[in-house]
Amino acid sequence: MATDPAALYLDPLKKTLAFLLWPEPPVPLAWSRRQGRWPKRLVATALCGLVKPFGLQPALAKTPTAAQREEGQIWPGYADTMIGLKRLDNIQHCVETALAEGIAGDLIETGVWRGGGCIFMRGILAAHGVTDRKVFVADSFAGLPPPDPRRYPADAGDQHHCHDILAVSREQVATNFAKYGLLDDQVVFLAGWFKDTLPRAPLGQLAVLRLDGDMYGSTLDALVPLYPRLSQGGFCIVDDYALPGCRQAVDDYRAEHGITAALHEVDWTGRYWRKP
Numbered sequence: 375m376a377t378d379p380a381a382l383y384l385d386p387l388k389k390t391l392a393f394l395l396w397p398e399p400p401v402p403l404a405w406s407r408r409q410g411r412w413p414k415r416l417v418a419t420a421l422c423g424l425v426k427p428f429g430l431q432p433a434l435a436k437t438p439t440a441a442q443r444e445e446g447q448i449w450p451g452y453a454d455t456m457i458g459l460k461r462l463d464n465i466q467h468c469v470e471t472a473l474a475e476g477i478a479g480d481l482i483e484t485g486v487w488r489g490g491g492c493i494f495m496r497g498i499l500a501a502h503g504v505t506d507r508k509v510f511v512a513d514s515f516a517g518l519p520p521p522d523p524r525r526y527p528a529d530a531g532d533q534h535h536c537h538d539i540l541a542v543s544r545e546q547v548a549t550n551f552a553k554y555g556l557l558d559d560q561v562v563f564l565a566g567w568f569k570d571t572l573p574r575a576p577l578g579q580l581a582v583l584r585l586d587g588d589m590y591g592s593t594l595d596a597l598v599p600l601y602p603r604l605s606q607g608g609f610c611i612v613d614d615y616a617l618p619g620c621r622q623a624v625d626d627y628r629a630e631h632g633i634t635a636a637l638h639e640v641d642w643t644g645r646y647w648r649k650p
């Protein structure tokens with residue numbers, strides 16, 4: 375059992391953000407009315423309408439395994455993050471090491487969804503009484519962009535932009551921070567497409583750069599303006615190395631800039647390296 379007060383707060387915070395203290399509940403079928411192919415949406419709408427007068431709400435049972443949930447292999451119905459426990463542990467390792475070693479700079483995640491990864495970063499700062507570092511929360515707050523194969527051929531045919539579940543509003547993310555008592559002026563929202571917001575964001579040095587934009591373009595649009603801001607000894611975390619587009623973007627950027635620092639494995643998709 376943890377005895378250190380910071381760990382006593384951060385351990386349950388992680389599990390709460392990942393919704394791992396409870397079984398994965400069924401998801402209301404009403405959510406499917408805006409998602410998936412039209413036959414599914416039509417059936418969902420009809421079924422919801424049929425039972426509504428009786429005060430009933432149909433729901434879809436989800437049956438992920440405990441391992442799939444813990445390892446962040448599903449898009450969860452209720453969790454505030456989809457990245458699973460090992461990648462949350464990795465955020466804690468990187469941020470706490472940066473604090474302990476005095477690596478200068480703020481923390482940023484590019485691609486936040488419901489905000490859980492950033493909420494956890496803010497929680498780590500709070501647990502250690504850090505008041506002079508910020509957490510930057512960068513997202514379109516409208517889901518992923520359609521692929522731009524002329525600029526980024528590796529993204530041709532990418533379907534991420536079709537998934538409404540990946541579009542979470544800025545208001546919802548702010549509400550999620552507030553739920554945990556972690557919304558304050560150490561949290562800075564950067565709303566818009568990375569290619570527009572990140573090159574002119576009011577950023578100084580970074581100690582931790584966490585990339586979670588899934589696509590080739592979204593990964594590179596963050597790496598290009600932000601990696602030069604990463605302090606020596608700072609951490610560059612990649613959430614989506616299992617996705618071919620993201621992997622290629624990371625490999626291309628590292629090759630082009632002669633980055634040979636070891637790429638450490640976090641789990642089946644997470645990787646990180648330290649800037650030499």
Ligand SMILES: C[S@@+](CC[C@H](N)C(=O)[O-])C[C@H]1O[C@@H](n2cnc3c(N)ncnc32)[C@H](O)[C@@H]1O
Nearest residue numbers: 455456485486487491514517567568586587592
């Ligand atoms: C897989 S989710 C991030 C998961 C999140 N880190 C977590 O803790 O659960 C990907 C996010 O990246 C955002 N995104 C992807 N590409 C983007 C881009 N080019 N510009 C802005 N936001 C983008 C999407 O809106 C979505 O919220």
